[in-house]
Amino acid sequence: MTWTDAVSRVLKTPSECVPDGCLMIGITNDHTRNLTTIRSSRLPRCALVRSLIYDASESCASAANTHCGSVLRPSNFRHDDYDQFCWIKWRLVRDAMLQARAVFYADADVVFFQNPWPSVAASWTYDVVHQSAGLGDPRRMNGGVFVVHSLEFAEFALSQQPAAFNNSNALDQTIIYDAMIKSGRFRHSALPPSQFQSHCWVRCILSPMPPTAVAFHASCMGARKKLHAVQSALADYLSPRTYPRDALHPKCNGREIKL
Numbered sequence: 001m002t003w004t005d006a007v008s009r010v011l012k013t014p015s016e017c018v019p020d021g022c023l024m025i026g027i028t029n030d031h032t033r034n035l036t037t038i039r040s041s042r043l044p045r046c047a048l049v050r051s052l053i054y055d056a057s058e059s060c061a062s063a064a065n066t067h068c069g070s071v072l073r074p075s076n077f078r079h080d081d082y083d084q085f086c087w088i089k090w091r092l093v094r095d096a097m098l099q100a101r102a103v104f105y106a107d108a109d110v111v112f113f114q115n116p117w118p119s120v121a122a123s124w125t126y127d128v129v130h131q132s133a134g135l136g137d138p139r140r141m142n143g144g145v146f147v148v149h150s151l152e153f154a155e156f157a158l159s160q161q162p163a164a165f166n167n168s169n170a171l172d173q174t175i176i177y178d179a180m181i182k183s184g185r186f187r188h189s190a191l192p193p194s195q196f197q198s199h200c201w202v203r204c205i206l207s208p209m210p211p212t213a214v215a216f217h218a219s220c221m222g223a224r225k226k227l228h229a230v231q232s233a234l235a236d237y238l239s240p241r242t243y244p245r246d247a248l249h250p251k252c253n254g255r256e257i258k259l
Helices: 003-011 033-039 082-097 117-123 151-159 172-183 223-238
Strands: 022-028 051-055 066-068 102-106 110-112 128-132 141-148 188-190 196-198 215-217 246-248 256-258
Touching (some): 003 022, 003 051, 033 223, 051 082, 082 141, 151 172, 215 223
Parallel strands (some): 022 051, 022 102
Antiparallel strands (some): 128 141
């Protein structure tokens, strides 16, 4: 079964909590499989049936909502197949948008606390809505969480892929965001930071995970810390202040804080 066939099958699956013509996708391999398991652990079944994971590992086992794709080496930040891993999601999004009205993409290091579709219901006037990169310019794109509503944007984003994969390339999110701003062709917006939280800025905030939170992205941290981070965020959401998260970052004035 091809990716296109898998997308078609998922889109045809009835769901009472995901809009018609919409699906969520993600990518995993042996490096991120433990994160992927947590990622969707709190999603209701009606959201899970309209989701699809592209598994790029040698150990992939085809399942109802898992598509076995081309094998990519387990990759830490800017190592091995990292650049290729970043850009393959844009091909998957573009191919899915050939059939879908909207595609919600989330990295493996994202954990959902609740069904995210109601939280993006007001985003249909935009070509793309995305998580904020946080520190620095809050309008900039974090390519780990986004919703695409426009095939034209999906094709534009994919067209920005460098001629050759190289881990020294600028990040996909930087290349696409800068090209999007320069073109002036697309309507875009950041997702509400109170709902779609990121370690990039939560580490500098002393408050617990709010009940309005929809997802947490373990970005801006090393791969070995991500599993603990998503587990901690989920525990904090379920039982606020019972699971302390230690952080030390120079942009938080170098002080150690409890999150």
